[in-house]
Amino acid sequence: MRGKKIILSLILPVVLVILWEIGGRTGSINPSLFPTPGRIFQAFLKTMGNGKLEANIFVSLRRVFLGYLAGAFLGILAGVIMGLSETVHTVFSVIFEVLRPIPIMAWVPVLILWIGIGEPSKVIVIMIGSFWPIFLNTYDGIRNVDRKYIEVAQIFRKKRLQTIFEVMLPAALPSIFTGLRVGIGSAWVSVIGAELIAASAGLGFMISYSRELAQPANMYVAVLVIGIIGYFINVIIKKVEVKLLKWN
Amino acid sequence: MSVNQESEKSIALSIKNLNKSFAVDNDLVDVIKDLTLDVEEGEFISIVGPSGCGKSTLFRIIGGLDTPTDGTVSIEGRQVSGIDQDISMVFQENRLFPWRRVKDNILFGLDDERRKKLGKEEQKALVDKYIELVDLKGFENSYPKQLSGGMKQRASIARTLISDPKVLLLDEPFSALDAFTRMSLQNALTDIWRKEKKTMILITHDIDEAVFLGTKIVVLSERPTRIKRIFDVNIDRPRDRSSDEFTNLRRDVMREFFGHKSEAVEYNI
Numbered sequence: 001m002r003g004k005k006i007i008l009s010l011i012l013p014v015v016l017v018i019l020w021e022i023g024g025r026t027g028s029i030n031p032s033l034f035p036t037p038g039r040i041f042q043a044f045l046k047t048m049g050n051g052k053l054e055a056n057i058f059v060s061l062r063r064v065f066l067g068y069l070a071g072a073f074l075g076i077l078a079g080v081i082m083g084l085s086e087t088v089h090t091v092f093s094v095i096f097e098v099l100r101p102i103p104i105m106a107w108v109p110v111l112i113l114w115i116g117i118g119e120p121s122k123v124i125v126i127m128i129g130s131f132w133p134i135f136l137n138t139y140d141g142i143r144n145v146d147r148k149y150i151e152v153a154q155i156f157r158k159k160r161l162q163t164i165f166e167v168m169l170p171a172a173l174p175s176i177f178t179g180l181r182v183g184i185g186s187a188w189v190s191v192i193g194a195e196l197i198a199a200s201a202g203l204g205f206m207i208s209y210s211r212e213l214a215q216p217a218n219m220y221v222a223v224l225v226i227g228i229i230g231y232f233i234n235v236i237i238k239k240v241e242v243k244l245l246k247w248n
Numbered sequence: 249m250s251v252n253q254e255s256e257k258s259i260a261l262s263i264k265n266l267n268k269s270f271a272v273d274n275d276l277v278d279v280i281k282d283l284t285l286d287v288e289e290g291e292f293i294s295i296v297g298p299s300g301c302g303k304s305t306l307f308r309i310i311g312g313l314d315t316p317t318d319g320t321v322s323i324e325g326r327q328v329s330g331i332d333q334d335i336s337m338v339f340q341e342n343r344l345f346p347w348r349r350v351k352d353n354i355l356f357g358l359d360d361e362r363r364k365k366l367g368k369e370e371q372k373a374l375v376d377k378y379i380e381l382v383d384l385k386g387f388e389n390s391y392p393k394q395l396s397g398g399m400k401q402r403a404s405i406a407r408t409l410i411s412d413p414k415v416l417l418l419d420e421p422f423s424a425l426d427a428f429t430r431m432s433l434q435n436a437l438t439d440i441w442r443k444e445k446k447t448m449i450l451i452t453h454d455i456d457e458a459v460f461l462g463t464k465i466v467v468l469s470e471r472p473t474r475i476k477r478i479f480d481v482n483i484d485r486p487r488d489r490s491s492d493e494f495t496n497l498r499r500d501v502m503r504e505f506f507g508h509k510s511e512a513v514e515y516n517i
């Protein structure tokens with residue numbers, strides 16, 4: 001059954017790649033816009049061979065890792081605190097409502113102005129990008145903890161801190177995980193965006209640089225690698241989620 | 249007063265002139281009206297009353313989750329205000345934490361002060377004792393979603409028992425279960441009550457259940473609720489549901505419950 005599904009899901013991509021290859025070789029597809037899959041694969045091997053691809057992957061992943069970690073930490077912290085205290089939430093509400101709709105990319109030039117073009121500005125962009133979904137989902141999760149569970153903690157006379165850690169946080173965990181999943185997606189979008197605008201390394205930089213040098217095959221290598229890495233990050237998060245939320 | 253103190257049972261729970269009204273849209277809705285009840289130590293009180301009359305509200309007040317508008321609740325002569333160590337509750341829905349295994353759900357009921365004094369091994373032994381008492385051996389590592397409805401209620405009862413209250417409130421613990429599971433849990437609860445010698449108060453919709461379990465049956469009126477009548481149940485245990493004394497009492501309670509429309513109701517049964 002599983003095998004059948006995998007085969008079924010692979011038919012369309014394989015057919016497309018074959019058509020693309022044939023189209024390129026017979027000249028019906030412009031190879032300077034769409035280099036053939038064969039050429040892209042060669043470019044992949046070449047950029048792997050000279051280490052450029054790995055170097056760019058490493059740079060992007062490192063930025064995502066740091067920015068996402070910071071964004072997740074702050075997002076969960078702010079979400080829990082504001083979910084617990086209506087007062088704190090009210091104090092921050094106007095600022096948050098104004099900041100939240102700002103597209104992540106709008107922060108790139110602002111941050112470059114503030115702290116220059118180095119690593120920190122990129123990491124902070126990613127942090128902002130992943131902060132919002134994680135914060136919002138954590139906040140919602142804490143706010144929507146079923147009162148019935150809190151009453152159980154009360155009737156067994158548990159202390160406030162214990163109620164937060166043993167009842168509210170676990171109850172909010174599915175929601176927090178939704179935030180973490182959306183957050184990693186937006187971190188990945190942010191890093192590529194920031195690198196497209198201003199960077200001297202990373203997969204986003206590789207895309208814009210290849211375009212400038214008219215090396216479309218390299219450009220596609222970077223684009224595809226971004227998709228594939230994004231896919232695997234999702235798989236990993238799903239695995240962790242299933243393990244941690246097996247009661248759900 | 250002092251003549252017969254040895255043989256006289258002491259009062260475990262005393263409810264005096266309890267009133268409760270809720271503010272609903274600038275209006276006060278009376279839910280409990282001047283309710284007074286003394287419960288002796290070791291008794292098993294069954295409470296029956298029409299749906300929505302204020303039974304759960306009464307429990308929430310006794311348990312300290314809600315405050316009375318007027319009146320007092322005392323345990324062994326000591327007036328209680330708010331949540332108290334000596335009173336605990338099994339909720340109408342089981343309210344187990346889905347993220348905790350059965351044994352950890354039960355451990356959650358253990359009082360923190362006591363828990364600190366016990367080592368890990370002793371805690372485990374205590375949890376095992378209650379798992380055995382409610383007959384859940386083999387399921388200590390299951391999550392609630394893996395249990396049947398009856399098993400969840402048993403786990404929920406164990407979680408309350410481990411907190412070792414003097415008075416145990418059970419709010420329709422079996423109402424969502426099928427008839428066979430319900431009867432087997434009624435038997436189990438009778439055993440637990442005899443072994444643990446706790447004072448128990450049970451709310452139920454099921455008059456059969458009230459007669460089978462109770463030492464007394466309290467019949468409540470429509471909202472605002474007050475006590476209509478209290479029946480003593482002097483039937484030897486194990487009780488035979490088809491014996492004359494059982495069915496007679498059941499009929500009397502039913503009559504009181506339905507007022508004087510009861511004749512018609514009974515012909516329908």
Ligand SMILES: Nc1ncnc2c1ncn2[C@@H]1O[C@H](COP(=O)(O)OP(=O)(O)OP(=O)(O)O)[C@@H](O)[C@H]1O
Nearest residue numbers: 270271272279298299300301302303304305306471
């Ligand atoms: N917090 C509240 N605010 C306003 N009204 C309430 C509140 N809690 C309960 N009530 C009202 O009090 C009445 C009694 O409710 P309660 O839940 O105690 O009934 P019950 O006898 O337990 O009913 P059931 O048999 O269906 O469990 C109901 O009419 C309900 O609407």
Ligand SMILES: [Mg+2]
Nearest residue numbers: 303304305340
């Ligand atoms: Mg109720």
